[in-house]
Amino acid sequence: MLTFELPINPPYSYERLRSRLESHPDQQFQLIPECSMLRRAFRIETESFLVTLAFKGGLETPVLQVQTDKSLSAAQQEKLRKTVRHMFQADVDLEPVYQHMQTDQRLAPLTERFRGLRFLLDPDLFQSMVRTIIGQQLNLAFAATLTERLLTLAGDVVHDEQGQPFHVFPTAEAIARLEIEQLRQLQFSQRKAEYIIDFARAVVNRRxxxxxxxxxxxxxxxxxxxxxRGIGRWTVECLLMFGMGRPDLLPAADIGLRNGIQLVYDLPEKPDEAKIRAIGESWAPWRSYISLYVWEAFGAFRRGEFAQPSADA
Known part of the structure; x- marks a missing residue:
């Protein structure tokens, strides 16, 4: 058994992470909220195995304990450490973000209400792009359904000690071997199926x-x-945010961001893309993180966690 601990740059909120996983389904994670734990299968090189991730120490002294029964080489262990640190943004310093948000009376309340929230990144860029293409112009629930079907069709599977399956995202090679009709049978649109397979083949062929x-x-x-084909600006912006953790993206075409900005800034109607970009100018150089907090504000509002964020909150 391999067990190691990764310190996380505070603050880090497992509760905010849990809330986002509950509202943004990810079929690769199993939540164990009573123990502040997650379980997920990882692929390192060609090996797929189950990992348990336990959050210790609380908001201001966070530590992530990583455990697996898989015997890993020193190189695989280092790759796993790097992947986990990347996914959970363990090295990100949120304080400059909060200091910047405090200069805007509409954003300032979010720094306390959602303290410790940060991105949960995808483990690799291929997975991030495919997931983003799936999510284009779809609601979260149906996008999650299609992702689960793709995992079942083309991904690897590992089982825990009780035989519960954990799916590993398909490789580019596995998706490149698929035919359009196989995805059509899973209710992918013709165009979406084409875009996903074309992208996988472009990666495999090194185009x-x-x-x-x-x-x-x-x-x-x-x-x-x-x-x-099939990849627009919004798609790449999401890849840079959720795949790479780039700090200063503003996906102005995103409907969720439009809803969030309308709520946080108490606007009479949903802002258009030009209005979002105008508002977002003052968010630089932290537009990715501020977008995340605005998204979370709207999500929390819809879940009934509060009436409305305001400058007086």
């Missing part, structure tokens, strides 16, 4: 080199990927 994105600016990455 798209995802590791190059690390060396690109946000705008360079947007230009590089939007050359592909």
């Amino acid at each position: 798209v080199e995802l590791d190059r994105l690390e060396l690109m600016s946000d705008e360079e990455a947007i230009g590089y990927l939007t050359a592909l």
Whole structure:
């Protein structure tokens, strides 16, 4: 058994993470809220195995305990550490974000209400892009259903000690081998099926080199990927946010962000993309994180956690 602990730059809120996982379903995670734990299958190199993630220490002294029964090489252990730190943004310092938000009376209350909230990133860019393509113009519930069907069709499976299955996201090679009709039978639209398989084949054939994105600016990455059929600016912005953790993206075409900004800024109607970009100018250089807090405010409002965030809260 391998067990190690990863300190997290405080604050970190497991409760906010749990809330987002409950409202944004991810079929690869099993929540165990009474123990502040998650379970998930990982693929490191060609090995797939189950990992238990336990959050210790609380909001201001967070530690993430990582445990697996799998025997891993030193290189695999290091890759697992790096992947987990990336996914949970363990090294991110939220204090500069909060200081920036405090200068806006509409955003300031969110820093306390949602203290410790941060992104849960995808473990790799291929998975992040496919999940984002699936989510284009779909509600969260149906996007989650389609993702689960893709996992079942083409992903690996590992089982825990009780035989419960945990799905591992399909590789680019596995999706590239699929035919359009296989996804159509799972209720993927014709276009969505084409875009996903085309993207996987582009990755396999090295027409798209995802590791190059690390060396690109946000705008360079947007230009590089939007050359592909079915991938627009919003899709790449989400990839940069949820796949890479880039701090200063503003997905102005996102309907959830439109709803959140209307709520937080108490606007009489939903802002259009131009209005969102105008408001978001003052959020730089932390537009990704502020977008996350605005999304969460709207989600919490819909869940009935409070009446409405306000400058007097």
